Amino acid sequence: MQRITRNILIGMGAGAAALAAGTFAMADFMFHLSLDTRYSHLMERLMSGGETARYLETPHRDAKEEAEASRWFEEAKQPVTVTSEDGLKLHGWLFDADNASPTPHLYAICMHGYTGQPSEMAKYAHRFARLGFTVLVPAQRAHELSEGRYVGMGWLERRDLMCWVRLVTDADPEARILLDGISMGAATVMMTLGEPDLPRNVTAAIEDCGYSSVWDQFLFNAKGMYHLPRRWLALPVVACMSAICKHVAGYGFREASSVASLRRTTIPVLFIHGGADTFVDPAFLDRNIAACASIDRERLLVPGASHALSASTDPVRYWKRVTGFVTRVFGL
Numbered sequence: 001m002q003r004i005t006r007n008i009l010i011g012m013g014a015g016a017a018a019l020a021a022g023t024f025a026m027a028d029f030m031f032h033l034s035l036d037t038r039y040s041h042l043m044e045r046l047m048s049g050g051e052t053a054r055y056l057e058t059p060h061r062d063a064k065e066e067a068e069a070s071r072w073f074e075e076a077k078q079p080v081t082v083t084s085e086d087g088l089k090l091h092g093w094l095f096d097a098d099n100a101s102p103t104p105h106l107y108a109i110c111m112h113g114y115t116g117q118p119s120e121m122a123k124y125a126h127r128f129a130r131l132g133f134t135v136l137v138p139a140q141r142a143h144e145l146s147e148g149r150y151v152g153m154g155w156l157e158r159r160d161l162m163c164w165v166r167l168v169t170d171a172d173p174e175a176r177i178l179l180d181g182i183s184m185g186a187a188t189v190m191m192t193l194g195e196p197d198l199p200r201n202v203t204a205a206i207e208d209c210g211y212s213s214v215w216d217q218f219l220f221n222a223k224g225m226y227h228l229p230r231r232w233l234a235l236p237v238v239a240c241m242s243a244i245c246k247h248v249a250g251y252g253f254r255e256a257s258s259v260a261s262l263r264r265t266t267i268p269v270l271f272i273h274g275g276a277d278t279f280v281d282p283a284f285l286d287r288n289i290a291a292c293a294s295i296d297r298e299r300l301l302v303p304g305a306s307h308a309l310s311a312s313t314d315p316v317r318y319w320k321r322v323t324g325f326v327t328r329v330f331g332l
Contacts, residue, residue: 023233027240034218034241035151035249037142040115060312066123072098073122076129077137082163084141084148090160091145092138093118095129102132103332107168108178109136111161111185113308114151117144123311124180127319131326133178138164140188150249153214154187155256161192169201176330179205182308183280186210187217187258190288193269194261204329205265206322207258208272209308212284212291214256215242220281259291268296270325274305274313298325 032039060066077093084090097106108128110121118137125135140157141148150156161179168175179202181189186207192198193205211217218241222234242253262269269292273285282301289299300321305313326332 027237031241031244062315069123069126088147095135098129099132105174106133108133111181113183155251157188158191175201176203182208190258191261193265204268206270212287215253262291270298272300274310275303277307279307
């Protein structure tokens with residue numbers, strides 16, 4: 001009987017060890033696949049379906065504007081660089097106001113999303129330039145021309161955005177700055193809003209389809225993209241990914257929280273999300289709004305819009321709200 005009990009315990013221990021080893025191996029692979037640019041070719045293959053395919057296949061009702069903005073972006077862009085707080089050379093593009101009589105001291109900083117590049121922000125940058133803003137469109141760390149190996153999902157990038165803000169305020173102490181971001185860029189903006197050294201020059205922010213935290217986002221994707229059962233596999237895998245990320249890249253998924261940062265902001269914020277987004281849960285919209293400490297906050301849910309497609313799905317509604325928000329806050 002003792003031998004049977006001992007064998008059962010040994011078997012259970014071996015099974016637990018195998019499960020733990022398997023969980024770690026899966027988490028390590030998913031960490032590198034998702035956040036390590038040395039594996040970016042694999043992520044590009046994975047994202048060639050799903051939301052990326054949907055983005056490419058969905059008719060863009062603003063296709064003409066996107067083409068015009070793309071031409072403007074390539075013709076008008078001026079290179080600019082800063083050094084991050086951890087020593088990376090970050091690259092961006094600067095645009096003069098595309099307005100006959102721009103209001104002085106107005107700046108917009110537009111942040112692109114995960115695996116994206118500055119050019120994807122062309123139509124947003126052009127809209128703000130036509131409103132009279134000087135526009136800065138950075139390449140997030142580990143994207144396009146900016147240095148870096150690991151993607152920070154907005155958390156590391158929040159301090160990079162602070163460097164861009166300082167670049168503007170050093171050049172123009174009277175600057176009034178709008179922060180605008182899509183997807184991971186939206187998370188970067190929201191996480192930056194809670195920084196204690198954020199200057200008063202940052203006047204307002206717009207976030208479009210950002211997540212509530214990196215933990216929430218990876219848990220949502222573990223189920224949606226990787227089809228992992230939530231209770232017994234997704235949770236331990238994401239927890240292990242977070243621990244690996246903390247050790248390798250310097251941040252954990254729970255600390256990288258838009259919700260926690262929004263609790264410390266008081267500036268006007270416009271929150272936007274697509275109702276048909278399957279990559280970033282639309283439920284994060286109300287979670288972020290509820291956390292925001294600002295009394296000046298607006299909400300826009302665009303029915304039928306997939307991830308990062310709110311402006312293309314209903315451009316009239318989208319830009320009416322965005323332009324109205326910006327003109328009101330900045331007194332244009």
